[in-house]
Amino acid sequence: MARTIGTVTVVGLGLIGSSIARAVVAQLPDVTVTGHDASAGVRAEARALGLCHRIADDPADAVAGADLVILAVPVGRMAEAARACAPGLKPDAIISDVGSSKSGVGAALRAALPDHLVIPAHPVAGTENSGPAAGFATLFEGRWCIVTPAADAPADAVAALTGFWQALGARIETMDAAHHDLVLAVTSHLPHLIAYTIVGTASELEEVTESEVIKYSAGGFRDFTRIAASDPVMWRDVFLANRDAVLATLQRFNEDLTVLQQAIRRGDGDKLEAWFTRTRAIRRSIIAEGQDDPAPDFGRKH
Numbered sequence: 001m002a003r004t005i006g007t008v009t010v011v012g013l014g015l016i017g018s019s020i021a022r023a024v025v026a027q028l029p030d031v032t033v034t035g036h037d038a039s040a041g042v043r044a045e046a047r048a049l050g051l052c053h054r055i056a057d058d059p060a061d062a063v064a065g066a067d068l069v070i071l072a073v074p075v076g077r078m079a080e081a082a083r084a085c086a087p088g089l090k091p092d093a094i095i096s097d098v099g100s101s102k103s104g105v106g107a108a109l110r111a112a113l114p115d116h117l118v119i120p121a122h123p124v125a126g127t128e129n130s131g132p133a134a135g136f137a138t139l140f141e142g143r144w145c146i147v148t149p150a151a152d153a154p155a156d157a158v159a160a161l162t163g164f165w166q167a168l169g170a171r172i173e174t175m176d177a178a179h180h181d182l183v184l185a186v187t188s189h190l191p192h193l194i195a196y197t198i199v200g201t202a203s204e205l206e207e208v209t210e211s212e213v214i215k216y217s218a219g220g221f222r223d224f225t226r227i228a229a230s231d232p233v234m235w236r237d238v239f240l241a242n243r244d245a246v247l248a249t250l251q252r253f254n255e256d257l258t259v260l261q262q263a264i265r266r267g268d269g270d271k272l273e274a275w276f277t278r279t280r281a282i283r284r285s286i287i288a289e290g291q292d293d294p295a296p297d298f299g300r301k302h
């Protein structure tokens with residue numbers, strides 16, 4: 001018989017956890033959602049916002065009876081969150097997460113819960129904001145959710161988890177955790193590192209006063225400041241967890257940056273123009289395939 005998910009517990013009620021809770025309430029009227037957060041202040045805020053059917057103070061109590069438990073805490077906190085839930089878990093519960101890196105998180109969760117089924121996942125959707133008030137029910141609509149099951153994960157459980165994310169509006173891709181980490185190092189982690197770098201560099205340049213940074217930040221720099229406002233704890237953990245893939249990607253990036261630096265120094269306009277023509281074609285092909293951001297202004301609206 002196909003697995004059904006009637007009760008879900010979300011552990012960690014920040015941007016992503018609160019968005020899951022809101023989306024379940026909005027999209028899955030037959031599913032009961034319970035929430036827990038280690039912070040008493042966040043639990044109080046979640047209660048005031050009416051995010052879940054129930055908010056539990058104790059993690060083991062929160063997961064009692066849950067068919068699906070989703071850990072939505074920073075990557076470096078996943079294992080301790082799982083251990084705190086362990087005494088209350090149903091033997092056949094599916095344990096999943098939303099962490100931005102997958103190999104290390106999967107290994108940590110399986111080590112923390114050796115007798116339970118762990119199916120890691122990553123909704124590739126978010127904003128630079130954090131906390132329970134920042135979430136919204138439509139966050140996952142039209143966005144990818146990458147699921148990284150172990151090769152021997154039961155098919156009915158994988159289908160139940162992917163069906164859950166599809167019900168929240170997500171598109172599903174299944175891949176190996178190591179491949180996920182390499183892809184996301186390029187498409188998400190490196191861009192965040194570049195944004196953190198460029199905003200820090202600009203503020204440290206003595207001739208550019210802080211007021212000038214603000215005054216002239218209407219262009220591309222403004223987009224970098226949005227990304228560089230992302231949660232420091234979350235991103236510290238992502239870079240520590242996805243160290244190898246980020247360092248490999250950064251090596252390639254530095255080599256390419258040196259090529260462009262050399263072209264500028266040598267006055268090699270052909271090289272620069274050819275490079276920029278190629279990158280423009282990449283952007284245009286992404287748009288032609290309908291792969292561009294379905295909500296381009298989402299970061300500013302919420």
Ligand SMILES: NC(=O)C1=CN([C@@H]2O[C@H](COP(=O)(O)OP(=O)(O)OC[C@H]3O[C@@H](n4cnc5c(N)ncnc54)[C@H](O)[C@@H]3O)[C@@H](O)[C@H]2O)C=CC1
Nearest residue numbers: 012014015016038039072073074075099100126127130131
């Ligand atoms: N922010 C984003 O755009 C995205 C984030 N992610 C991933 O989602 C996860 C959560 O990120 P956000 O929701 O943005 O963070 P957030 O900072 O908004 O929320 C995290 C929450 O986890 C709670 N928490 C920390 N340790 C805990 C523990 N041991 N037990 C219970 N609660 C605990 C915190 O009190 C906080 O309320 C991270 O793993 C991140 O990598 C995934 C996709 C997008």
Ligand SMILES: O=C(O)C(=O)Cc1ccc(O)cc1
Nearest residue numbers: 100123124125126127128188
């Ligand atoms: O705000 C942005 O531009 C993002 O890139 C959001 C984001 C952050 C982390 C993820 O793992 C997935 C999406």
